[in-house]
Each structure stands twice: as structure tokens, then as C-alpha cells.
Amino acid sequence: MRLTQRDIARLARVSQTTVSLVLNNRADASARIPAETRDRVLKVIRETGYVADPLARRLQQQRNQILGVFTYESVFPSASADFYHPFLSGIEESAEERGLDLLLFTSAPVTDGRRRVFHANNRLRLADGSLLLGRHIPAEELARLVTENYPFVSVGRRDNPDSSALVPYVGADYVSATATLTERARGLGHQQVAFVGPGEGAESSADRLLGFRQIAARGLHIAPTDRPLTDVLDELLAKDVTAVFVEDLADADALAEAARGRGLTVPGDLSVVALGDASRPVPSDVDYSGFHIPRKEMGRQAVGLLEAILSGDTPDLQQLLPCELVDGSTLAPPKGL
Amino acid sequence: MRLTQRDIARLARVSQTTVSLVLNNRADASARIPAETRDRVLKVIRETGYVADPLARRLQQQRNQILGVFTYESVFPSASADFYHPFLSGIEESAEERGLDLLLFTSAPVTDGRRRVFHANNRLRLADGSLLLGRHIPAEELARLVTENYPFVSVGRRDNPDSSALVPYVGADYVSATATLTERARGLGHQQVAFVGPGEGAESSADRLLGFRQIAARGLHIAPTDRPLTDVLDELLAKDVTAVFVEDLADADALAEAARGRGLTVPGDLSVVALGDASRPVPSDVDYSGFHIPRKEMGRQAVGLLEAILSGDTPDLQQLLPCELVDGSTLAPPKGL
DNA sequence: CTGATCTGCTAATTCGTATTACCTGGGATC
DNA sequence: GATCCCAGGTAATACGAATTAGCAGATCAG
Numbered sequence: 001m002r003l004t005q006r007d008i009a010r011l012a013r014v015s016q017t018t019v020s021l022v023l024n025n026r027a028d029a030s031a032r033i034p035a036e037t038r039d040r041v042l043k044v045i046r047e048t049g050y051v052a053d054p055l056a057r058r059l060q061q062q063r064n065q066i067l068g069v070f071t072y073e074s075v076f077p078s079a080s081a082d083f084y085h086p087f088l089s090g091i092e093e094s095a096e097e098r099g100l101d102l103l104l105f106t107s108a109p110v111t112d113g114r115r116r117v118f119h120a121n122n123r124l125r126l127a128d129g130s131l132l133l134g135r136h137i138p139a140e141e142l143a144r145l146v147t148e149n150y151p152f153v154s155v156g157r158r159d160n161p162d163s164s165a166l167v168p169y170v171g172a173d174y175v176s177a178t179a180t181l182t183e184r185a186r187g188l189g190h191q192q193v194a195f196v197g198p199g200e201g202a203e204s205s206a207d208r209l210l211g212f213r214q215i216a217a218r219g220l221h222i223a224p225t226d227r228p229l230t231d232v233l234d235e236l237l238a239k240d241v242t243a244v245f246v247e248d249l250a251d252a253d254a255l256a257e258a259a260r261g262r263g264l265t266v267p268g269d270l271s272v273v274a275l276g277d278a279s280r281p282v283p284s285d286v287d288y289s290g291f292h293i294p295r296k297e298m299g300r301q302a303v304g305l306l307e308a309i310l311s312g313d314t315p316d317l318q319q320l321l322p323c324e325l326v327d328g329s330t331l332a333p334p335k336g337l
Numbered sequence: 338m339r340l341t342q343r344d345i346a347r348l349a350r351v352s353q354t355t356v357s358l359v360l361n362n363r364a365d366a367s368a369r370i371p372a373e374t375r376d377r378v379l380k381v382i383r384e385t386g387y388v389a390d391p392l393a394r395r396l397q398q399q400r401n402q403i404l405g406v407f408t409y410e411s412v413f414p415s416a417s418a419d420f421y422h423p424f425l426s427g428i429e430e431s432a433e434e435r436g437l438d439l440l441l442f443t444s445a446p447v448t449d450g451r452r453r454v455f456h457a458n459n460r461l462r463l464a465d466g467s468l469l470l471g472r473h474i475p476a477e478e479l480a481r482l483v484t485e486n487y488p489f490v491s492v493g494r495r496d497n498p499d500s501s502a503l504v505p506y507v508g509a510d511y512v513s514a515t516a517t518l519t520e521r522a523r524g525l526g527h528q529q530v531a532f533v534g535p536g537e538g539a540e541s542s543a544d545r546l547l548g549f550r551q552i553a554a555r556g557l558h559i560a561p562t563d564r565p566l567t568d569v570l571d572e573l574l575a576k577d578v579t580a581v582f583v584e585d586l587a588d589a590d591a592l593a594e595a596a597r598g599r600g601l602t603v604p605g606d607l608s609v610v611a612l613g614d615a616s617r618p619v620p621s622d623v624d625y626s627g628f629h630i631p632r633k634e635m636g637r638q639a640v641g642l643l644e645a646i647l648s649g650d651t652p653d654l655q656q657l658l659p660c661e662l663v664d665g666s667t668l669a670p671p672k673g674l
Numbered sequence: 675c676t677g678a679t680c681t682g683c684t685a686a687t688t689c690g691t692a693t694t695a696c697c698t699g700g701g702a703t704c
Numbered sequence: 705g706a707t708c709c710c711a712g713g714t715a716a717t718a719c720g721a722a723t724t725a726g727c728a729g730a731t732c733a734g
Binding site: 004005006016017019020021023024026031052053055056057058061 | 719720721722723
């Protein structure tokens with residue numbers, strides 16, 4: 001049987017109220033506890049090792065000092081670890097600084113190979129608010145979270161289910177980063193540049209193409225829908241492209257490798273820019289030019305934003321962080337120059 | 338303002354009791370709800386999106402379906418990630434299967450560079466029970482957890498603070514694994530074998546030496562207390578050692594590298610056996626003979642053990658899992674043969 | 675000497691849910 | 705006609721801590 005304040009009260013010959021007052025160090029005008037009584041209570045607490053039940057506490061108060069973390073895939077298996085890790089590192093660090101615990105919603109049942117926030121025995125309310133992570137977050141879940149007024153922040157994604165719902169998020173500014181790099185390529189003398197990637201679907205893809213287009217309005221765009229890489233490379237060369245922008249570092253590496261296979265040099269004959277980190281392990285250790293997504297910082301900021309929301313502040317609910325530009329070795333003036 | 342059962346009750350024109358009964362699907366003789374009433378209540382619940390407050394629930398019940406995870410270092414920074422990750426992967430997997438959420442105690446204040454379980458505002462009771470992970474778990478904290486009767490399981494460590502306290506743990510059987518490998522070396526014809534490592538202090542170290550001694554009672558033991566590696570190598574060669582057992586894969590690699598530096602071949606001139614995984618990144622991709630610690634499985638088993646404890650079963654509180662032997666390429670008959 | 679103020683506490687209530695005990699009206703049984 | 709039973713609920717209470725209201729007794733002002 002576990003100890004309650006009532007037990008402590010009995011042992012210290014005071015009321016449960018007094019125990020609570022001592023514990024919470026209340027010295028209001030309405031409740032003055034003389035040192036002698038206070039010490040007596042504290043002594044009993046020390047001797048028994050009593051700790052307050054945090055759950056009973058929060059029934060009363062508004063905050064619980066727990067932040068939920070909902071991931072749409074398992075966190076720890078190494079397959080998704082590379083993706084989630086940097087975010088979680090920042091989240092953990094920030095939570096530690098703020099004295100918050102993190103609740104991983106591993107109990108969410110998996111349907112169709114994905115976890116769902118909303119299910120029969122929804123446990124979101126265990127936490128004061130939650131952080132949502134995942135490559136693909138279903139729009140209807142976001143919408144419901146917003147309409148139910150549940151405090152949450154989406155990390156890394158910035159898709160809005162519809163115009164009416166304002167989804168709080170911390171994202172990365174792909175537009176600026178891509179634009180800056182495209183401009184840099186222009187500055188180095190590249191006349192024909194190309195963007196290889198879907199450029200639509202996820203906002204992260206759309207944003208990169210947008211940034212590219214801001215500078216290279218008429219640059220080539222190739223959406224490699226299951227097209228073999230050699231095919232893509234053929235088209236690039238046929239159109240005299242000297243600098244190519246790729247959404248993923250792993251894809252960038254594959255493309256560069258293919259180019260080298262044809263006797264081309266990188267960046268001499270073809271500059272390759274990686275617009276983001278590798279989504280899967282890459283064997284080569286080439287230092288690709290491009291940018292890194294500030295994942296750890298995004299995690300940190302997300303905790304900050306959620307805390308602000310919880311404490312009633314309403315700062316800018318949608319935050320974009322600058323990407324870290326990487327000079328690297330694969331972006332240089334074209335050979336002809 | 339969030340919805341309560343009282344609100345649902347009002348809307349459905351029933352009592353709060355009835356709402357609770359419907360929600361929990363109680364069809365006992367003591368409470369029979371006709372389909373009509375039940376449907377009316379369920380309709381309101383659906384329309385409002387009401388979900389029960391899990392905290393208020395557990396105030397009443399015994400279980401909360403939350404397992405605490407206490408780590409003595411941060412989990413996600415890549416420095417400790419390699420260590421914690423496999424454990425956590427198993428824990429997460431098992432928690433998911435059992436419908437449990439995981440609470441990371443990131444709020445525990447850091448003193449002397451380490452987290453502490455026990456501090457002023459101890460929050461262990463948020464969870465039904467907890468898993469303890471860490472390279473170095475202070476004995477006094479273990480002792481206190483035991484005396485306070487808090488349900489927990491220590492993962493990977495099996496140190497007992499004193500004989501009276503029975504610490505529940507899931508560990509790895511280093512003794513058997515080391516003994517098996519030593520026997521294998523003997524079988525291959527090695528006459529002089531050596532064990533390089535502290536062999537005391539942590540039980541994991543002591544256990545390995547113990548397993549080694551079971552087979553090679555008079556084998557050489559070198560405790561490399563800050564001794565330069567070349568020194569250790571000198572001694573091995575001077576004593577005609579042909580097979581050496583090293584506690585850590587990283588150390589094994591360093592030693593093998595040093596041997597090769599002197600023109601020796603591995604395993605031709607010297608067999609090297611790694612008694613465990615690398616505790617720090619190792620550049621080489623040599624496939625060392627030795628064993629792996631079954632970290633993921635240990636995580637899984639720990640959840641199982643904790644669940645058993647929580648449900649009142651008292652199985653064997655201390656469990657040892659077999660290590661995975663690795664044939665590898667660094668253990669072979671000595672050259673002379 | 676009377677009322678006001680202060681000290682040092684405690685009884686009662688609250689949070690949201692689950693459970694237990696009981697209530698009511700009608701039909702069946704004796 | 706009295707008793708019992710049963711369906712269909714509800715009122716009351718418990719869980720553990722926090723808070724609000726308030727109660728004795730001492731002290732002080734006037």
C-alpha cells in the first residue's frame with residue numbers, strides 16, 4: 001500500500017491540509033505554519049520517503065509537465081532512427097532544460113502500417129500538449145487536432161489541411177535556402193541549371209522547386225518518376241546542364257556516381273547540389289554542396305513553441321528556421337569558364 | 338474548457354454514472370443499459386469527440402499503462418545513442434505490442450553530470466513501473482528503489498547493492514559466452530591465451546574474467562590500467578600468447594591494429610576475440626570473432642519482466658540472456674599448427 | 675470591556691472517473 | 705393483498721492532493 005498525505009498527517013499529528021501546505025511551501029497570509037510544525041511534518045516525510053502522486057496533483061492543476069511525442073513510425077529501429085534522431089535530440093535537450101518529461105505514445109495502435117493519433121482509447125490528454133513527428137502526417141488528423149483545440153506542434157512538416165485550420169509548426173525554410181544556392185550557381189557562371197525531384201506533393205518538395213524557380217525561372221525541371229538514372233542523366237547532358245539540384249543527398253550521390261561512370265567529373269563537368277540531408281545511408285563520404293536541415297534546432301524550437309502555446313502566449317504559430325548552407329566540394333564554376 | 342462525462346450526461350439526458358457504464362461497456366447484472374439509451378450516449382460521445390481523461394481514470398484504478406524509462410544519460414545525442422538505442426528499440430517494440438506508453442524521465446535534474454532518480458519532485462509514480470538504463474547506476478538508488486517497493490527492472494546491469502536487496506534485472510550471460518569462446522580457442526590449439534581488461538569493478542567485467550578462468554584457469558590476465566598498448570603487446574608476445582580476449586571491440590581493434598603494425602598477422606600470429614560490442618565507433622570493418630550483447634532482446638525481455646512484476650506474478654526476478662556468438666575472422670588455429 | 679485582528683491550524687470541497695449501494699415502478703408469485 | 709424480483713437507472717462515494725472557507729484562541733486597539 002502506498003503512502004498518502006493522510007498517512008503523513010496521522011504520523012505528524014496534523015491534518016492532511018497541513019501536509020499539503022508544507023509540501024507546497026505555502027506561506028500565504030491564509031496559511032502560516034510555524035517552523036516547529038513544519039519541521040515535524042518534513043521529518044516524517046523524510047523518514048517515510050513519501051512523494052506526492054503526480055496524477056492526483058494534476059487533476060487539480062492545469063499542467064502536468066509532460067509533453068507527448070507522437071511519431072508516425074517507430075522511433076528507435078535504425079531504419080527510421082536517422083530521420084527522427086536529430087529532432088528528438090533537440091526535443092530531449094530542451095525538455096531537460098525546462099524540467100519536462102516526455103511521453104512516447106507507443107500505445108497508439110498501428111493500422112495500415114501506420115500509427116493513428118485518434119483511436120478508441122485516445123491518450124493524448126496524458127500530456128499537456130504534444131509534438132507530432134513523421135514523414136507523412138495524415139491531414140485529417142491534423143485538422144481534428146486543430147478543431148479539438150488540443151495543444152500541439154508539428155515538427156518538420158508544414159502542410160495545412162485546409163485554409164481555415166492554422167496548424168502550428170516548426171519547419172525549415174527550403175525556399176530561401178534553395179534560392180540562395182541557385183543564385184550562387186548563377187554567380188559562378190552556370191547558364192543551364194536543372195532541378196531533379198518531384199517538386200510537388202509534400203510541401204518540402206514544392207518549396208524547393210519554388211526557391212529554384214525564384215532565381216531560375218526557366219531552369220529545367222525533371223520529375224524522375226521511376227525513371228532510370230541514366231535516362232535523367234542523358235536529358236541533363238542533352239540540354240547542356242552544368243549544375244543540377246537534387247532534393248535528397250542520397251539521390252545526389254547516385255546521380256554524381258552515374259556521371260562519374262560516364263567519365264564526367266564532378267563538379268568540373270557537372271555541379272551537383274544536395275538540397276537536404278540523406279534520407280538513407282550513403283556509402284560515399286563526398287562533401288556535397290547544398291544545405292542541412294536544422295533538425296536538432298527544429299526540435300528545440302518546437303518545444304519552445306509548444307510551451308508558449310501552453311502558457312497562453314500566442315506567438316507566431318508557424319515558424320521557419322534557416323537551413324545550414326554547406327559549401328562543400330561539388331559546386332564550382334563550369335569547366336568552360 | 339474540456340468536456341467531461343458530466344457534460345456528456347447532460348447532453349444525453351442521463352447520469353454521469355450511465356455515461357461511465359456505457360464507456361466501459363459494462364454489461365454486468367448490476368447495470369444493464371438498454372440499446373436505446375446506450376446509443377443515445379454513444380451518439381453524443383461521437384458528436385462531441387469526447388475522450389476520457391486517462392489521469393482521472395488511473396486515480397481510481399491501479400494501472401496506468403505507462404512504463405517509465407529512466408536513463409542516466411541523455412538518450413538521443415549520438416554519443417550515447419549507440420549504447421541506448423538497441424535497448425530502446427526492443428523496449429519500444431514490446432511496449433507497442435502490449436499497448437503501453439513510454440515516459441522518458443527527462444525532467445530528472447542533472448547533478449554531477451548525471452541524472453538522479455530521487456530528487457525533491459520525484460515523478461516515478463507517473464508510471465506504473467520503470468526500466469532503468471545506464472552504464473553506471475548508483476548502488477544507493479537501486480537500494481532505495483528496492484526498499485520503497487517501487488516496481489522496476491534494471492536493464493543490462495546486474496549489480497546488487499548488497500546481499501539483502503534483490504534487484505530485478507535483465508542481463509547478458511557473459512560468463513557462458515566467454516567460457517565458450519575460450520574453449521573454442523583451446524580446441525583450435527591455442528596453448529597460451531590471455532585476457533586483457535579490468536576483470537573487476539563492474540560485474541560485466543568480472544563475469545568475463547570468470548568465464549575465461551573457468552576454461553583457462555592459468556591463462557594470463559592483463560589489466561591495462563592506462564598502460565600503453567605497445568606495452569601490453571610486448572608482454573603478450575614475450576609470454577608466447579597466441580589468442581587474446583578483449584572486453585571491448587574497440588579495444589580489440591586497437592590491439593589488432595598495433596599487432597599488424599609490428600608485422601604480425603591476425604589471426605595467423607595472434608587471434609583476437611572481442612567480448613562484446615564496440616563502446617565507441619570503430620573505423621575498421623573487420624569482422625571480429627567474439628560475441629554480441631543481445632541488447633534489443635534484453636529490452637524486450639525487460640518489458641516482459643516488468644509487466645509480470647506489475648501483474649503480481651513473481652517469476653525469476655533476475656534473468657540472463659545468452660549472447661550471440663560471432664564466428665568472425667579473427668579466431669583461427671595458431672600458425673605453428 | 676468590547677470588538678477587531680492575528681495566529682495556527684482544520685473541515686469541507688474540488689478535480690474527472692469508476693464503483694457501490696440504493697431507488698423506483700411494475701409485473702410475477704404466493 | 706403483500707412480497708419479491710427485476711429492469712433501468714441514479715445518488716453517493718472513493719481515489720490523492722490542492723484550495724477555500726472558516727474556526728478557535730490569543731493579542732491588541734480604543
